[in-house]
Amino acid sequence: MNRSMLTFVLLWLVSPLALAVIETYEFSSSDLEARYQQMSAELRCPKCQNQNIADSNAPIAQDLRKLLHQQLEAGASNDEIKQFMVSRYGEFVLYRPRFSGATAVLWLAPALLFICAALVVFVSLRRRGRSLPDSALSEADKKRLQGLVGNTEKGS
Amino acid sequence: MGSRLKLFLPLALFIVLALFLFRGLSLDPKAMPSALVDHPLPEFTLPGLGEKRQLSRDDVTGQVAFFNVWATWCISCRVEHPYLQQLADWGVAIYGINYKDEDAAALKWLAELGDPYRANIADREGTLGLDLGVYGAPETYLVDRDGIVRYRHVGVVDERVWTTILRPRYLALGGAVAEGGVQAP
Numbered sequence: 489m490n491r492s493m494l495t496f497v498l499l500w501l502v503s504p505l506a507l508a509v510i511e512t513y514e515f516s517s518s519d520l521e522a523r524y525q526q527m528s529a530e531l532r533c534p535k536c537q538n539q540n541i542a543d544s545n546a547p548i549a550q551d552l553r554k555l556l557h558q559q560l561e562a563g564a565s566n567d568e569i570k571q572f573m574v575s576r577y578g579e580f581v582l583y584r585p586r587f588s589g590a591t592a593v594l595w596l597a598p599a600l601l602f603i604c605a606a607l608v609v610f611v612s613l614r615r616r617g618r619s620l621p622d623s624a625l626s627e628a629d630k631k632r633l634q635g636l637v638g639n640t641e642k643g644s
Numbered sequence: 645m646g647s648r649l650k651l652f653l654p655l656a657l658f659i660v661l662a663l664f665l666f667r668g669l670s671l672d673p674k675a676m677p678s679a680l681v682d683h684p685l686p687e688f689t690l691p692g693l694g695e696k697r698q699l700s701r702d703d704v705t706g707q708v709a710f711f712n713v714w715a716t717w718c719i720s721c722r723v724e725h726p727y728l729q730q731l732a733d734w735g736v737a738i739y740g741i742n743y744k745d746e747d748a749a750a751l752k753w754l755a756e757l758g759d760p761y762r763a764n765i766a767d768r769e770g771t772l773g774l775d776l777g778v779y780g781a782p783e784t785y786l787v788d789r790d791g792i793v794r795y796r797h798v799g800v801v802d803e804r805v806w807t808t809i810l811r812p813r814y815l816a817l818g819g820a821v822a823e824g825g826v827q828a829p
Binding site: 547548551574578 | 673674676677678679680744770774775776777778779780
């Protein structure tokens with residue numbers, strides 16, 4: 489009884505995973521398989537709004553996985569495969585867009601924003617550091633302080 | 645004065661952000677420009693549907709024409725079919741790309757529903773579809789005299805699509821159409 493319950497629960501847990509793997513491919517080396525996993529996670533399914541081809545069960549994603557497998561086995565480099573996909577489906581298919589005029593803002597904005605923020609922090613800290621001694625005590629207070637310090641020094 | 649202006653900085657930032665977000669509201673995330681626009685129609689050698697002869701790029705280019713990607717398993721294709729027939733009756737040049745389909749089913753479809761196509765390319769494995777960047781039927785490509793793809797429409801071609809999107813482009817390229825197709829019916 490217990491064991492069958494356990495089996496049931498395990499099956500229930502496993503089934504979504506089983507569904508996620510839509511088809512399996514044989515690879516001639518584990519290196520190719522690793523590249524297949526990486527590339528299929530980085531290529532975007534053209535039909536779906538926000539899914540990579542590894543996760544999608546759209547017919548087009550299936551075709552692209554098949555193609556990816558074929559090209560990997562044929563010895564194509566990652567860049568060649570990406571170029572093949574982009575020339576047909578546009579930059580849209582790349583989840584990691586290549587650096588170009590159109591994507592420069594995308595790639596450079598984080599660094600630029602970080603530099604801007606660092607500058608603002610730097611400048612405001614410096615300004616505060618400089619202005620503190622001036623504003624903390626007025627001229628009259630300073631004289632009074634000097635007088636007090638002078639008195640204690642004499643007294644000791 | 646400088647510090648007073650600084651008070652408006654958050655407002656300025658908010659306005660810039662709001663403008664971007666507002667623009668984003670009217671963008672269509674599904675709009676995906678074809679990578680093939682302004683590139684030649686890919687080379688292919690595929691059988692004609694229901695024919696013995698092989699068709700290649702040169703057989704189907706030379707005039708301004710539409711290339712309609714369709715299949716019998718595609719429900720939207722059935723929806724747009726009568727309108728394609730209407731366009732063909734007006735003399736609009738339409739070629740069919742029968743995409744990942746079975747010949748028998750496709751021929752039955754054409755016999756029953758009518759055949760608006762000048763010729764049909766039987767792309768059984770979807771290889772031409774892949775080179776075209778097809779990601780779902782129906783898709784309709786506008787190709788000019790020199791065999792250069794000028795526009796790609798994804799989805800059903802109906803009267804609205806024809807009059808607002810496809811007809812102006814087709815006519816601008818010098819596409820042939822009878823009287824009924826020029827004036828809005």
